Amino acid sequence: MPLPSLQDIIAAIATPPGKGAVGIVRVSGEGSIELVAGLWKGKNPLELKLNSFTYGKILGADGEVLDEALLLVFRAPHSYTGQDSAELHTHGSPAVLRKVLQALVEAGARPAGPGEFTLRAYISGRMDLAQAEAVLSLVESESDAARRQALRGLSAGLSNKIQALSEGLFDLLAHIQAWLDYPEEGVEPAEIRGRLEPILGEVRRLLATAPAGRIAQRGARIALVGAPNAGKSSLLNALLGYDRAIVTPIPGTTRDYLEAPLEIAGVPVTAVDTAGVRPTEDPVEKSGVERALQIAREADLILYLADSSQPQLPPPALPWERSLKVATKADLPAVWDTQGFLPVSSATGAGLEELRRAIHDRLLRDAPEGEVWITNERQAEALARAEAYLCEALEAPEDLAGLSIEGALEALASILGKNVSDEVIERVFRNFCVGK
Numbered sequence: 427m428p429l430p431s432l433q434d435i436i437a438a439i440a441t442p443p444g445k446g447a448v449g450i451v452r453v454s455g456e457g458s459i460e461l462v463a464g465l466w467k468g469k470n471p472l473e474l475k476l477n478s479f480t481y482g483k484i485l486g487a488d489g490e491v492l493d494e495a496l497l498l499v500f501r502a503p504h505s506y507t508g509q510d511s512a513e514l515h516t517h518g519s520p521a522v523l524r525k526v527l528q529a530l531v532e533a534g535a536r537p538a539g540p541g542e543f544t545l546r547a548y549i550s551g552r553m554d555l556a557q558a559e560a561v562l563s564l565v566e567s568e569s570d571a572a573r574r575q576a577l578r579g580l581s582a583g584l585s586n587k588i589q590a591l592s593e594g595l596f597d598l599l600a601h602i603q604a605w606l607d608y609p610e611e612g613v614e615p616a617e618i619r620g621r622l623e624p625i626l627g628e629v630r631r632l633l634a635t636a637p638a639g640r641i642a643q644r645g646a647r648i649a650l651v652g653a654p655n656a657g658k659s660s661l662l663n664a665l666l667g668y669d670r671a672i673v674t675p676i677p678g679t680t681r682d683y684l685e686a687p688l689e690i691a692g693v694p695v696t697a698v699d700t701a702g703v704r705p706t707e708d709p710v711e712k713s714g715v716e717r718a719l720q721i722a723r724e725a726d727l728i729l730y731l732a733d734s735s736q737p738q739l740p741p742p743a744l745p746w747e748r749s750l751k752v753a754t755k756a757d758l759p760a761v762w763d764t765q766g767f768l769p770v771s772s773a774t775g776a777g778l779e780e781l782r783r784a785i786h787d788r789l790l791r792d793a794p795e796g797e798v799w800i801t802n803e804r805q806a807e808a809l810a811r812a813e814a815y816l817c818e819a820l821e822a823p824e825d826l827a828g829l830s831i832e833g834a835l836e837a838l839a840s841i842l843g844k845n846v847s848d849e850v851i852e853r854v855f856r857n858f859c860v861g862k
């Protein structure tokens with residue numbers, strides 16, 4: 427399917443469904459201001475000072491007043507889409523918004539598709555594809571970490587980085603070409619490797635931020651695992667700040683798993699409290715234990731809890747590289763060496779802040795705070811492709827390295843939306859909401 431036409435005037439409700447203090451209907455396209463002028467009673471929109479609000483009334487086709495509203499007018503190219511655009515700020519009632527959209531459509535606008543305003547901004551060259559994706563990430567950001575990264579992407583943080591890497595590769599290509607054409611004058615072949623390696627290193631560092639980017643955007647699953655009575659449910663409650671899970675002194679209290687959403691140091695997290703792991707013949711408890719181990723295997727991070735006030739049985743087999751070890755009940759005297767464990771007391775709250783920090787640092791381990799991260803699957807795939815090409819270039823004989831470098835350049839360019847198929851573009855914008 428071809429991308430939608432830029433010629434039509436598109437219209438959409440830009441505010442979320444439901445009631446609100448104010449609702450916004452936006453229109454964009456050549457002739458959109460004239461179209462709105464036909465429905466506007468007040469100062470002539472065509473004579474308005476740019477980017478200023480005016481108060482007036484919106485009229486339906488038969489002259490009926492639909493609402494009192496504010497009108498905001500943008501002139502091409504100084505608008506979000508780069509085209510003539512207008513916004514009607516109405517009372518935030520679904521009935522008003524529907525009626526205003528209907529009046530605009532009756533006057534000649536077409537209902538916009540998902541993300542079509544941002545698509546226009548992309549096509550008109552006001553932003554590249556990575557920035558458009560950052561708009562989507564920003565709208566969807568539910569945590570502070572995600573918000574910060576999306577904003578960085580929107581202001582071309584990632585785009586500039588990709589651009590810099592590409593320039594390094596273009597430069598290298600030119601040198602290789604010079605060497606092929608004038609072997610006595612061009613760079614030494616040995617220099618190619620020396621120049622490729624740092625670029626490959628940069629690509630790898632950026633690629634390594636992808637898991638953190640995904641976690642900042644989508645959140646992480648953290649499993650609380652340990653022997654019965656280790657204090658898993660108590661720790662869940664302490665992290666939440668309210669009593670979500672049942673706590674008793676009887677080992678085996680939690681029989682099934684229990685999920686609770688929370689935010690840890692700016693990262694959205696689903697914490698999963700599980701049944702205590704121990705050898706058992708009880709069929710109900712056995713299922714609970716199996717489930718606990720399954721949840722641990724699938725989690726982004728495991729908190730392995732061990733009661734520091736009680737002698738411990740050997741721990742179960744867990745993916746320790748994805749685990750943090752926690753020594754619970756730190757308010758009681760320890761009866762074993764808790765070195766390598768984070769001491770925490772759910773009873774007093776001691777160690778909780780350190781635990782939150784440790785969870786945050788572990789989840790975002792490969793993503794330095796002040797830098798850009800990869801925040802979606804499409805970007806990660808393209809970067810992985812660039813990495814593979816660069817490895818290939820390092821292995822190839824000098825006269826063939828250029829081909830692999832070109833492959834890497836193409837992969838990098840696709841992150842910015844250069845030379846990508848309409849299908850790729852469509853897939854990106856399909857995830858947007860209507861009105862964005």
Ligand SMILES: Nc1nc2c(c(=O)[nH]1)N(C=O)[C@@H](CNc1ccc(C(=O)N[C@@H](CCC(=O)O)C(=O)O)cc1)CN2
Pocket residue numbers: 450477500503504505506513
């Ligand atoms: N009401 C409203 N709020 C909004 C938006 C919007 O479109 N409407 N935005 C988006 O959905 C975001 C703001 N982004 C925007 C980006 C550029 C322009 C714009 O008109 N730029 C022109 C003029 C700039 C200027 O006057 O300095 C330009 O860049 O040329 C508008 C909004 C968030 N809040």
Ligand SMILES: Nc1nc2c(ncn2[C@@H]2O[C@H](COP(=O)(O)OP(=O)(O)OP(=O)(O)O)[C@@H](O)[C@H]2O)c(=O)[nH]1
Pocket residue numbers: 652653654655656657658659660661672673674675676677678679680681700701702703754755756757758770771772773774
């Ligand atoms: N002194 C002290 N007691 C604690 C602490 N945390 C938990 N306990 C006690 O330890 C017992 C077990 O706590 P739970 O949180 O139910 O332990 P659990 O790991 O969820 O146990 P199961 O659900 O049976 O696997 C309860 O009596 C808690 O009050 C702590 O930090 N200090």
Ligand SMILES: [Mg+2]
Pocket residue numbers: 658659660671672673679680699700702
């Ligand atoms: Mg429990």
